[in-house]
Amino acid sequence: xxxxxxxxxxxxxxxxxxxxxxxxxxxxxxxxxxxxxxxxxxxxxxxxxxxxxxxxxxxxxxxxxxxxxxxxxxxxxxxxxxxxxxxxxxxxxxxxxxxxx
Numbered sequence: 001x002x003x004x005x006x007x008x009x010x011x012x013x014x015x016x017x018x019x020x021x022x023x024x025x026x027x028x029x030x031x032x033x034x035x036x037x038x039x040x041x042x043x044x045x046x047x048x049x050x051x052x053x054x055x056x057x058x059x060x061x062x063x064x065x066x067x068x069x070x071x072x073x074x075x076x077x078x079x080x081x082x083x084x085x086x087x088x089x090x091x092x093x094x095x096x097x098x099x100x101x
Contacts, residue, residue, distance in 0.1 A: 007096045010076045010083070016040040017069045018047050018055055020083050022076040032056070035070045058085030062095055 013026045017037050027038035030048045037048045037056060047055050058067045061084050072085035073092040086092040 006078050007075050007099055008078060009089075009092055009096075010074050012070070012072070012074055013038050015069075015074050015076075015083055016044060017058075018044040020058070021081050022074075022083055032070075035068075037070050060084075060086055060091060062086075062091055062098075 010022050013029065014023055015021065016023050016027055016039055018039050021040075023040060027040050028045060030037045030039055030045050032049055032051075039045055039048055047053075056069055058069050058072060059065070060067050065087065067085040067087045069085055072087065073089050075084045075086065075092050075095060077083070084092075084095060086095065
């Protein structure tokens with residue numbers, strides 16, 4: 001049974017945006033033309049700078065729209081550590097409410 005307690009909005013700097021995981025500690029800030037992304041290691045730096053596999057963008061699970069991870073509202077699934085990206089706080093809150101169980 002999933003409860004709202006399983007999902008929470010987390011700070012962007014504590015997410016590895018390559019692995020799409022909540023890491024719990026601040027990650028390496030990676031500047032791409034003035035926009036800051038976060039990664040956990042040197043491999044992430046290169047992937048984000050070159051946008052390999054379109055890694056700078058996530059997909060909003062509510063409507064499958066593309067979201068820039070740098071400006072996203074990020075929601076963590078606390079049971080798995082994986083994260084979801086939303087363009088707005090409204091979408092993030094809708095997702096949390098929808099998944100209360």
